[in-house]
Amino acid sequence: MKICGPKLSLCGLIISVWGIFQLVLMGIFYYVKSIALSEDLPGVESEGGFESPEDFYKIADRGYIQNAYNCWIAACLYIFTLVISGHQFYVNSRSSMNM
Amino acid sequence: MGSFFRSEKMFLCQLFIQPEAAYSSVAELGEAGSVQFRDLNADVNAFQRKFVNEVRRCDELERKLRYVEAEINKENLHIPEIEDLPNAPNPREITDLETSLEKTENEILELSQNAVNLKSNFLELTELKYVLEKTEVFFTEQEGINGTDSLTRALITEDSSAQATNIRGRLGFVAGVVPRERVPAFERMLWRISRGNVFLRQAELDQPLEDPSTGNQIYKTVFAAFFQGEQLKSRVKKVCTGFHASLYPCPSATTEREEMVKGVRTRLEDLNMVLNQTQDHRHRVLVSVAKELQNCMVMVRKMKAIYHTLNMFNLDVTKKCLIAECWVPVRDLAGVRKALAEGGRASGSSIPSFLNVIETSEGSPTFNRTNKFTRGFQNLIDSYGVSSYREVNPALYTIITFPFLFAIMFGDAGHGLILTAFGLYMVIEEKKLMKQKSDSEIWNIFFAGRYIILLMGIFSVYTGFIYNDIFSRSLNIFGSSWTIDGYNISDIQGNAELTLSPYTNFAKFDASPYPVGLDPVWQAATNKIIFLNSYKMKLSIIFGVAHMIFGVCLSVVNHIHFKKSINIILEFVPQILFLLLLFAYMVAMMFIKWVIYYPQETVDCNNETVTCTQDVLDVIRYGPSCAPSVLILFINMMLFKSSPPTGIGCQEFMFDGQDVIQTAFVVVAVLCIPVLLLAKPLYLLCCGRSKKSEHTSENGDVNQGLELTPEMVDTPSPSPAHAEHNEGDNAVGEIFILQGIHTIEYILSTISHTASYLRLWALSLAHAQLSEVLWTMVLSIGLTGSADGDAQSYVVGSILLYVLFAAWAGLTLAILVMMEGLSAFLHTLRLHWVEFMSKFYEGAGYVFQPFSFKIILEGEDVVED
Incomplete structure (x- = not known):
């Protein structure tokens, strides 16, 4: 079954390989609470500030864990994309061989 | 790898080749690919050269090959790529190649012609078939009307019906096919010339027909025009030819038409078979040619290149040998000699060809041997x-x-x-x-x-x-090597931004800098860009x-190699001094600033109420607040100005005696400019004469070399391009102007180029x-x-x-x-x-x-x- 052409499937292949590598790594870095990624946490920019440091750490830790899982889920989605575009690439290369 | 440092050494060589060995020798040289021939007949018209006929024959062969290739491409056949290229063919083989190609070309031409004929025949028959089939519909409709007409009429009166058939009997028609895009114009034209008295019926053909000569697909329409009278018929026919409509005879009787359709159909089938067979035959011929095509193409191209090169050769007066001039890289000289010997042996010539290196002061071509990486x-x-x-x-x-x-x-x-x-x-x-x-x-x-x-x-x-x-x-x-110290929770909660001081957060802990590159703490800093x-x-x-210093130093290598060592003193030294004393000094100041200034425990001595002892001031002297701006120091150095130190305890300069050194540097650098401007022209003026005499002796050498080989004296002087360049004759003014331009360019560009980095x-x-x-x-x-x-x-x-x-x-x-x-x-x-x-x-x-x-x-x- 052919859905996308050779160029789109190649593009999907490259982006998903890149995505899997980067998102898995980013997930690990979020999981170990890397400071470099602390700017992109959900919830830490809240309006009223925080009552106490413990409060802040609670929110930040939750954000780290959530982002780690988000990254890993997105990486899984890219594995799915990789499989689809790999299949499409295979189909395309076979059909061009037949011609 | 030594060859990549500068281009390879080249020799100008004369080749003396026996005419019978010339072809094979040049073929060998072409395979070796290390010789650049010079055109010795540059003033001779292309048509008056010696091997013009051979070049023409090769051209003709190439044309034929291109035609065959085009035919093969039309058939969508694959031309196989050949792995190993064939050698250039013998001159005798050219005739064989010519005849075989001639045969192939004629065969293909004939086949194509036949195919076109058959196809146009096929087209006519198909059109006729369609005309018969489509007009059938018109006639049945017509007759249907006729039939009912006569039936009803007959009931009333015999006379009028006879009259009607009489009139209808004289109704003539023509049927044919016309390209679809012309139909509206055709219809209007018919209507105009007959004042509406022609009745046109038309039916579009669903399938496109193929034009036999071009192979394009054309959509056509079948028409039948009904009219009355001979005059109108001839007019209608004229219009039809005008619109490129093909007319076909179409019997008016139904039975005849049916028979005709049958006949046409059987003929079409036969023709189809014949067409398929011709197609197959053509395919077979082209497939067999395609195998050889690339091979032939390479051979013909090589042959043409050889004759083209031979055209650049000079003929000896005795017509006993061909003389060629060429540039050869010194490293390939042995290879060229071997190729010449090989060529002589291949042609069975008894007298060997030989190679003579001639001395020349003429500009040689530049040849850098490269590989895929370089x-x-x-x-x-x-x-x-x-x-x-x-x-x-x-x-x-x-x-x-x-x-x-x-x-x-x-x-x-x-x-x-x-x-x-x-x-x-x-x-x-x-x-x-x-x-x-x-x-x-x-x-x-x-x-x-x-x-x-x-x-x-x-x-x-x-x-x-x-x-x-x-x-x-x-x-x-x-x-990170930085430590957060001295802030408590309320500080962090109360302020959006906090300062990390190099002393309290870094130096106090005896921290060593981050091992590789920038400390990651900077990513979170708001002053990251400033830093x-x-x-x-x-x-x-x-x-x-x-x-830039490296670039200037490379010019020394050039000066030494071109035996202009005097340029090192007159040009290179002032140039490098200028660059070093001004800009390399600025770089040195940057390094000094990085090394001697270090975070210290500071006291704000600028505050009136605090009194600082000399010990404290000595510490502050090398603290971050006292580090002078390199740029300001440099500008002050150029303008001989001074600016006050940044605060109490600080000093304007980084080290003692810096102001004296700076003044000396600027003075020497400025003195370099007149040296650069005047030294070389003055030197050339003084020593110009001795240089000239050197030059003439070099000329004598060339002649001597020629006289050693007696046959060569008769040969016409190699080429008009041998003109010697005379450096010594330049006018005084010109030298000064040139040097002035160079100097101004260099001085200005050192400044602008530094900024450009x-x-x-x-x-x-x-x-x-x-x-x-x-x-x-x-x-x-x-x-x-x-x-x-x-x-x-x-x-x-x-x-x-x-x-x-x-x-x-x-x-x-x-x-x-x-x-x-x-x-x-x-x-x-x-x-x-x-x-x-x-x-x-x-x-x-x-x-x-x-x-x-x-x-x-x-x-x-x-x-x-």
Whole structure:
């Protein structure tokens, strides 16, 4: 079954390989609470500030864990994309061989 | 590798070849591909040359081969590529080749002609068949009306019906086929000429018909025009021919028509069979030709190239031998001798050909032997200007400096990795990619520069680690050397920003700096850009000045090689002094500032109420608050000005006696300018005479060399291009003007070029900021999505991340890698061409173009594509 052409499937292949590598790594870095990624946490920019440091750490830790899982889920989605575009690439290369 | 330092040594040689051995010798030389022939008959018209007939025959052969190739392509047949190229054929074989090609061409021509005839026949029959089939409908309708008419009429009166048939009997018609796009005009024309008395019926053909000669698909319409009277008939026929309508006889009786259709159908079937057989035959012929085609093509091209080269040769007066002049790289001389011997043996000639090296002062071509790795870099240099003969070749240094300066601007490990992956792919798959020749110009450019791209990628990864940037995020591999100290919780809660002092947060703990590159703490700092600007600006000036000093030093190698050692004193020394005393001194100040100033425990002595003891002041003297600005110091040095120190306890200069040294430096540097301006012209004026006499003795040498070989004296003087260049005759004024221009250019350019290296900082700043913006504007949104923590937020968050990551990756590739990469590449190219090469490079040479079959065949392939 052919859905996308050779160029789109190649593009999907490259982006998903890149995505899997980067998102898995980013997930690990979020999981170990890397400071470099602390700017992109959900919830830490809240309006009223925080009552106490413990409060802040609670929110930040939750954000780290959530982002780690988000990254890993997105990486899984890219594995799915990789499989689809790999299949499409295979189909395309076979059909061009037949011609 | 020694040859890459400067272009190879060349000899101008004369070849004496027996006419019967000439062809095979040149064929051998073409295979070897290391000789550039000079045209000795430049003033002779192309049609008056010796081998013009042979060239023409080859041209004719080539034309035939191209025709056959076009026919094969029309048939969509694959022309097999040949692995090993055949040698140039014997001159005798040309006739065999001619006859066999003639035969093939005629066969194909005949077949095509036959096919066209058969096809037009087929077309006519098909059209006739359609006419008969379609008009059938018109007639049945007509007769239907007729029938009912006569029936009703007959009931009333016999007489009128007879009259009616009488009238109808004289109704004539023509039937035919006309191209569909002409139908409306055709219809209108018929209506006009008959004043509406012609009745036109038409039916469109569903299937397109094939034009026999062009093979185009044409849509046509069957028509039948009914009219009354002979005059109208002839008019209608004229209109039909005018509209290129083909008319077909169509009997009016139904039975006759049916029979005719049957006949046409059987004829069509027969014709179809014949057509298929011709097609098969043609296919077979073309397949067999296709196997040999590439082989023939190569042979004919080689033969043509040989005769073309032979046309450049001179004939000896005794007509006993051909004389050729050529440039040969010294390293290939033995190979050329061997090729000549080989050629002589192949032709069975008794007298060997021989080679005579002639001394010449004429400009030799520049030949840098390259391999697949160095070719890309050599091309970068050659596109600015081919280096003069035996001049220092900057391509050697470009291999490292080019990727490095690029990487300074493109410093991001993530983007560098992408570039490396791309370059690595092209290098590893090199052989496979080389085979599938691509038409895409952009791809070919990338592929030709694959090693440059690979090196640029690797160097960018390195600078990325130094800048600690990977997709604009920092890596904290070794742990930041800064410690947060002196702030309590309320400070952190009360302030949006807090200052980390170099002393209290770094030096107090005896911390050593971050081992590699930038400390990751800077990523979170709001003054990151301010810090990076000063750091990167200094870096670019340091690298720029080093690059320029290196360029100026390379000119020494040129001076020594061209035996102009006096230029070292008169030109190089003042040039390098100027550069060193002003700009290298500025670089030195940067290093001094980095080394001697260090974070100290400070007391604010500027405050009136505090009294500082001498001990404290000594400490403060080398503290960060007292570090003077290098730029201000440099400007003051040039203007002989002084500015007060920045605060109490500070000093204007970094070390004692700096002001004296600076004044001395400026004075010496300024004194270099008149030396540069006047020394060389004055020297030339004084010593001009002795140089001239040297020159004439050199001329005598050439003549002597010629007289040693008696046969050669008779030969006409090699070429008008032998003119000697006379350096000594230049007018005094001209020398002064030239030197003046050079001096002004050098002095001004050292200043402007130093500033020009700041583009290294500017582009790297732009790159870092752009990638930062892309991260915060695109990927951040996906990361900071929702904070609920329930299952739904995971689903939404991860899908958002999935989509935004794809967008971020696409934009990263398009903007940061492609666009920024290209702009950094261009700026690097400029830094090399203008800032670096202007210091020593003349670039007035011309490139060595050897007579080589390989280059000729490859070149033609490119033209065909």
